[in-house]
Amino acid sequence: MKHFVSMKHLTAGELLQLVQLATDIQVQGVSGYREQLFAANLFFEPSTRTKMSFTVAERKLGLEVLDFAAEASSVTKGETVYDTAKTLQSIGASVLVIRHPEEHTAARLAERLDIPVINAGDGKGEHPTQCLLDLMTIYQEYGRFEGLKIVIAGDIRHSRVARSNAMALRKLGAQVFAAGKPEWMDETLGIPVLSMDDAVEQCDVMMLLRIQFERHETKEEEAGYLEQYGLTKAREQRMQQHAIIMHPAPVNRGIEIDDSLVEAPRSRIFRQMENGVAARMAVIITLLEGWGIKHGYNLNKRE
Numbered sequence: 001m002k003h004f005v006s007m008k009h010l011t012a013g014e015l016l017q018l019v020q021l022a023t024d025i026q027v028q029g030v031s032g033y034r035e036q037l038f039a040a041n042l043f044f045e046p047s048t049r050t051k052m053s054f055t056v057a058e059r060k061l062g063l064e065v066l067d068f069a070a071e072a073s074s075v076t077k078g079e080t081v082y083d084t085a086k087t088l089q090s091i092g093a094s095v096l097v098i099r100h101p102e103e104h105t106a107a108r109l110a111e112r113l114d115i116p117v118i119n120a121g122d123g124k125g126e127h128p129t130q131c132l133l134d135l136m137t138i139y140q141e142y143g144r145f146e147g148l149k150i151v152i153a154g155d156i157r158h159s160r161v162a163r164s165n166a167m168a169l170r171k172l173g174a175q176v177f178a179a180g181k182p183e184w185m186d187e188t189l190g191i192p193v194l195s196m197d198d199a200v201e202q203c204d205v206m207m208l209l210r211i212q213f214e215r216h217e218t219k220e221e222e223a224g225y226l227e228q229y230g231l232t233k234a235r236e237q238r239m240q241q242h243a244i245i246m247h248p249a250p251v252n253r254g255i256e257i258d259d260s261l262v263e264a265p266r267s268r269i270f271r272q273m274e275n276g277v278a279a280r281m282a283v284i285i286t287l288l289e290g291w292g293i294k295h296g297y298n299l300n301k302r303e
């Protein structure tokens with residue numbers, strides 16, 4: 001694997017291998033690279049979880065982190081994203097992580113750079129490492145994907161998490177549904193729509209999404225959203241006993257989910273964040289391996 005920019009290009013086997021590697025890393029730990037390697041984290045959009053967990057993942061693997069702040073860089077003088085990325089490659093970055101508001105930015109860089117590129121979120125496009133940590137969380141819970149009913153609920157049209165997860169979960173044999181405000185459904189995902197009331201009763205996983213206000217053209221009204229489309233306490237009580245709640249975060253407490261449910265016993269929201277570190281370590285190890293930089297961790301033994 002040379003780059004990690006979309007779930008589109010990955011087979012079910014590759015996804016399972018990454019989930020397994022991330023799980024092994026989390027359980028067994030893994031040593032750092034012996035040689036000096038640099039990771040460049042280019043975030044052109046705000047981030048807490050993705051940026052910080054990439055930093056922890058890279059440092060755990062012994063990589064030195066080249067931190068980048070767009071507002072303090074030569075981007076402010078008109079330098080393009082490509083020239084910025086090429087510069088970081090030229091000065092020694094071994095892997096490049098990028099979040100950008102424009103769709104396909106990471107994919108375009110991947111076509112032109114000679115180092116692995118990881119998409120840390122591209123506008124409304126995809127968020128593949130979030131997807132991997134979500135897969136890891138579901139697998140830890142159920143030990144399988146086949147036959148699980150998973151609903152992605154909320155602002156699907158503006159969500160890169162929804163796009164990556166819908167693609168990956170279907171490849172892995174899960175039944176994926178959408179729920180939420182009709183105008184935020186996205187038929188391009190090809191998943192059937194359920195009402196929230198049916199979803200809570202039928203699904204093994206309730207994957208909630210934040211309203212992506214920053215990607216809306218008009219200001220949305222929040223009043224009444226929780227009651228109409230969110231996970232209220234009353235709906236949570238109708239979930240099956242084993243069913244879990246997920247959310248990529250940041251959470252708008254009291255809007256898409258009742259405040260008290262964020263840390264409820266069936267919530268896996270903070271587990272998802274914890275899993276983000278091992279998931280990102282697994283991606284970095286796999287990609288560097290794809291470019292001939294061996295970690296010494298025998299990936300083949302899982303085949």
Ligand code: CP
Nearest residue numbers: 047048049050248249
């Ligand atoms: N889930 C997620 O991408 O969070 P951040 O925007 O804080 O990175």
